Amino acid sequence: MSDVQRRESGLVVEDRGQVRLLTLDRPERRNALSSAIQADLVEELLRCAEDGGVRAIVLTGSGPAFCAGFDLKEIREGDRRGERFRPPMNRPTRSLFEVATETPVPIIAAINGAAVAGGFELALACDLRVAAPGVPMGLPEAKIGMGANFGSVVLPKRIPMGIALELLYTGEYVTSEVAERWGLVNRLVPAEEVLPTALRLAETIAANAPISIRRMKETAVKSLELPLWQALRLDVGPNPYLSEDREEGIAAHLEKRPPRWTGR
Template sequence: MPDPEPRRRTSGLVVESREHVRLLTLDRPERRNALSTALQEDLVEEFLDAGESPDVRAVVLTGTGPAFSAGLDLKEIRELDARGERFRSPMHRTTRSFLEVVTECPKPTIAALNGATVAGGFELALACDIRLAAPGIPMGLPEAKIGMGANFGSVLLPKLVPRGLALELLFTGDPMTSDEAVRHGLVNRVVPAPELLDAALDLARRIAANAPVSVRRMKETVVKTADMPLWQALRLEVGPDPYTSEDRAEGIAARLEQRAPRWKGR
């Protein structure tokens, strides 16, 4: 069956299904893909749906125009301030944080960073498992320059790079380029802009070709044992058990019979 037509949500999020890969595109180029409240809510819904759908085995997130995302929609926030409405800090809102939902997605997530990736846009990229980026794009957390807090980035960034570097980026608010970021492991690799989305989709397809039970087990194990002692982490047994799954028997049979496996996800 051909893939269904793309769906465009009113927030500016475009949703596509390409075989076992879900492609989500931030499509507000006139606002540098700023993360409005509506767009955040749609990201929550679509990542939850991708995580629950048995047909989705990987998610690719990208943007259109000159930016991946410039972060929260500052014009929207200013309008709320002008109306005298209360601005709540990230962990005191009535809805789930979109960044937490992306981080907790049980399927592998890949960010294809097509342009400037700053503030909440950088935090959104950090929430994904794997990051590919176009050359020379600015990446960073300028929140200290405008009185915001970078709550998610302040927690996650020091887990991904040396503490001193994380603090320098947070305290100064200065950006680095994607070419610098790849040297620190924040970006898996830099890909020429015209080839970026194809590279991300190809990577997602290669992941999706593997046993879903195995991939999910690996992701949950990596995420949930990150701060645990080795002896405790080895005994945690999180996620589905690939060793006793139907897919394990199918994978071995397919390898010995020299054919493509037919995964059932169980």
């Protein structure tokens, strides 16, 4: 893969060492999620999962918005053509948000501007979120007759139920400052520092043992609703305890040198 590739859908893929930067580059549509860009994002996330050289992912948007959600113009055009509209989980393709959640490589959302509707759901599907001040966030689906399927499931797991339901029922937005107080935003930084901060955070993650990171993400995601005794014995993902990297990590620590991870 070359350093930078642009898909016809508007997705830009760039490798920065062991970090893969994915940019939604449809600023004229506020980076709305067309069918094509959703398909490309799913494909790219699956590739990242298979590529041992990719150890962290940063997802961002170009222009003034992170992502304004699904492409409503595309949906309306389909309605006018009489095309059947399928709910998110009844489609022949996998849900982008589901794939993001299950991708074993950590994903950081660099939220430079508005993250609303499906754009907010996309941010929620990421593991960590870095945002600029004053960014509007929310799920306005009730105002336009949509369902916020992913957000309705995930948001009550991230913040208190009453607050989540108020956001869902009213369709109103909150700012990134409020989202940070709720724990939805990991870091709130000046707008010009959003992407650099996200990339530095990704590089910090990428410097750690890849088997350990993948194990931690799979365990955290899949054990969330399990009783403690089941969660402790879940045993999903690669096993770092039996890996060569465990031996290397201990040796490097004791020898006071940087570790040389092999991913084995």
